[in-house]
Amino acid sequence: MTVLDIPLAGGVTRERSVQARPSPFVRDVVSVAGRALRAVPRELESVIPPIFIALFFFVVNIGTLQRLTENHINGFDIKAFMLPTGILIGVTGVSRAGALVLDIQDGYFDRLLLTPVRRLAILIGHMVADVAVAVGLCVPILVLAYALGVRVETGPVGILAFLAVSAIWCLAFAGFGYAIALKTGNPAAVNSSFLLFFPFLFMTSSYVPRAQLDGWLKGIAAWNPVTYVLEGQRSLVTHGWDAAVLGKALLAIGVVGAISMSLCFAALRGRVKRG
Amino acid sequence: MNPRSPHASTAIAAEGLVRVFDGVTAVDHVDLDIARGEIYGFLGPNGAGKSTTVRVLCTLLAPSDGRATVAGFDVGSQPDKVRLHIGVALQEAALDPKQTGIELLRLQGRLYGLSSQEIDGRLDDLGQLIDIGDALGRRIGTYSGGMKRRLDLAAALVHNPEVLFLDEPTTGLDPVSRARMWEEVRRLNRELDMTIFLTTQYLEEADALADRVGIIDGGRLVAEGSPEELKRRVGNDVIVARVDGNTRAAHRALERVAGVHGVEARDDEVVVTTADGAATIGAVAVALSTVATVQHLTLRTPTLDDVFLELTGNQFQRDEVEVA
Numbered sequence: 031m032t033v034l035d036i037p038l039a040g041g042v043t044r045e046r047s048v049q050a051r052p053s054p055f056v057r058d059v060v061s062v063a064g065r066a067l068r069a070v071p072r073e074l075e076s077v078i079p080p081i082f083i084a085l086f087f088f089v090v091n092i093g094t095l096q097r098l099t100e101n102h103i104n105g106f107d108i109k110a111f112m113l114p115t116g117i118l119i120g121v122t123g124v125s126r127a128g129a130l131v132l133d134i135q136d137g138y139f140d141r142l143l144l145t146p147v148r149r150l151a152i153l154i155g156h157m158v159a160d161v162a163v164a165v166g167l168c169v170p171i172l173v174l175a176y177a178l179g180v181r182v183e184t185g186p187v188g189i190l191a192f193l194a195v196s197a198i199w200c201l202a203f204a205g206f207g208y209a210i211a212l213k214t215g216n217p218a219a220v221n222s223s224f225l226l227f228f229p230f231l232f233m234t235s236s237y238v239p240r241a242q243l244d245g246w247l248k249g250i251a252a253w254n255p256v257t258y259v260l261e262g263q264r265s266l267v268t269h270g271w272d273a274a275v276l277g278k279a280l281l282a283i284g285v286v287g288a289i290s291m292s293l294c295f296a297a298l299r300g301r302v303k304r305g
Numbered sequence: 306m307n308p309r310s311p312h313a314s315t316a317i318a319a320e321g322l323v324r325v326f327d328g329v330t331a332v333d334h335v336d337l338d339i340a341r342g343e344i345y346g347f348l349g350p351n352g353a354g355k356s357t358t359v360r361v362l363c364t365l366l367a368p369s370d371g372r373a374t375v376a377g378f379d380v381g382s383q384p385d386k387v388r389l390h391i392g393v394a395l396q397e398a399a400l401d402p403k404q405t406g407i408e409l410l411r412l413q414g415r416l417y418g419l420s421s422q423e424i425d426g427r428l429d430d431l432g433q434l435i436d437i438g439d440a441l442g443r444r445i446g447t448y449s450g451g452m453k454r455r456l457d458l459a460a461a462l463v464h465n466p467e468v469l470f471l472d473e474p475t476t477g478l479d480p481v482s483r484a485r486m487w488e489e490v491r492r493l494n495r496e497l498d499m500t501i502f503l504t505t506q507y508l509e510e511a512d513a514l515a516d517r518v519g520i521i522d523g524g525r526l527v528a529e530g531s532p533e534e535l536k537r538r539v540g541n542d543v544i545v546a547r548v549d550g551n552t553r554a555a556h557r558a559l560e561r562v563a564g565v566h567g568v569e570a571r572d573d574e575v576v577v578t579t580a581d582g583a584a585t586i587g588a589v590a591v592a593l594s595t596v597a598t599v600q601h602l603t604l605r606t607p608t609l610d611d612v613f614l615e616l617t618g619n620q621f622q623r624d625e626v627e628v629a
Binding site: 064 | 397
């Protein structure tokens with residue numbers, strides 16, 4: 031064990047057997063993420079609504095549209111089609127941004143800033159927890175889909191790819207919530223960030239294939255990144271591996287992520303700015 | 306330039322420290338020179354600039370002008386190094402109510418780079434301070450105010466800092482918790498030679514704990530010295546008279562009394578400073594009786610309240626502690 035002699039006034043020394051030192055970035059991220067994940071089962075009120083909303087939309091949309099779509103579109107499987115929609119609705123609401131706002135309000139964020147932790151690690155740690163929660167949230171919906179007879183064409187690896195796309199979409203969208211949290215420190219503003227998603231969700235191929243859309247909605251859907259995320263996920267479930275479709279999905283997520291993370295990191299810089 | 310302070314015995318130094326918020330100067334050219342192992346009391350009323358000074362010194366805010374070093378490192382250009390050497394308990398206990406006490410302390414230790422073994426050792430060391438028994442495994446949201454304060458202090462100490470900042474550590478505590486906090490501050494300083502920068506709005510607290518006191522008012526350091534030195538500035542004795550009648554007339558009457566150094570009148574009280582209270586009190590009583598009815602006449606030694614009144618012309622706010 032390292033023992034340091036600290037000089038004191040009058041030449042007295044004292045031993046300091048424990049001394050603070052910078053921690054590696056990854057350790058900081060793991061520490062912050064661990065705290066965020068421990069909080070999840072203690073804040074079920076923030077986890078249950080996304081699961082409920084995802085299951086609700088999945089089940090209700092199938093019930094509403096099954097006869098209409100399957101009778102009119104040859105070989106169409108509404109259950110497989112709606113699986114990505116339900117999951118995307120669920121994971122888009124997953125974010126620890128609300129908890130970050132509470133940290134700011136409680137002063138705990140200042141306590142973190144007083145430590146040598148890298149500021150970016152505070153944010154990344156929360157986001158790592160979001161990814162874990164998003165993956166966990168997908169599981170019951172996938173199980174339900176399986177119970178309803180949905181089979182993933184791309185097999186177990188495809189399921190993992192499906193989860194990965196869901197998780198990185200969650201992360202890309204969560205950036206907006208964190209940006210609002212860090213910029214405003216206002217829980218109401220953070221809660222309303224989910225509303226940003228609604229135009230993206232409905233002006234796309236959430237309910238029927240893009241080929242069935244018409245007019246202005248088809249035009250908007252073509253520019254809507256959610257369209258490509260949904261199509262990428264659906265390709266894994268219903269068609270098999272399609273690099274072009276998956277590539278477009280990842281590109282769409284990349285574009286959204288680039289915007290949200292730029293806003294998020296700018297907000298973090300503003301929040302921790304000492305000047 | 307060597308980043309270490311040229312004075313190895315200096316724990317905190319500030320030269321012309323200024324902090325401005327939107328044109329409002331909260332800290333106005335404050336100079337500090339605090340030795341290692343010293344307890345420094347930073348005394349001032351609400352809004353005087355105490356907390357802003359602490360937030361600059363502990364790197365949460367950058368100085369607008371001037372410079373400061375803590376543990377030998379510049380708070381403006383070397384904030385990361387400063388953070389490794391300081392512990393801070395801010396005015397409001399900065400805790401996460403959803404974590405348990407033990408989780409919070411362990412996380413704190415990890416963020417300071419300590420190994421699990423080191424954290425275990427520090428938790429043992431701090432056990433007596435925390436002194437909340439099994440509650441350490443409970444969520445912090447269930448703690449009382451005193452428990453939160455003790456946990457907050459433990460979180461500030463988990464990495465064994467050289468310099469400890471305590472921003473109004475006893476505000477809102479009951480007398481028993483306050484006494485325990487005072488004793489802990491003394492113990493940390495006595496046993497570990499920890500430098501402690503303590504802000505307070507309680508005169509008695511500064512008087513009881515601090516080796517030296519700085520009085521801040523309107524962002525400016527208006528006086529500095531040991532409590533005894535500061536009190537001697539006022540005079541050796543203070544006579545306080547509570548009167549029915551015209552305190553302005555009493556003020557005029559007392560100014561003419563031999564041996565009186567200064568007179569301050571406020572509400573129904575007249576405060577007289579003098580070099581020799583026993584020799585002067587009779588003449589003061591006679592002078593007062595010619596212009597007012599004297600209800601009470603007290604002779605005492607000066608307090609920091611008198612110092613504050615003398616320096617700023619304002620009475621310190623009457624929100625004083627019950628002395629432990």
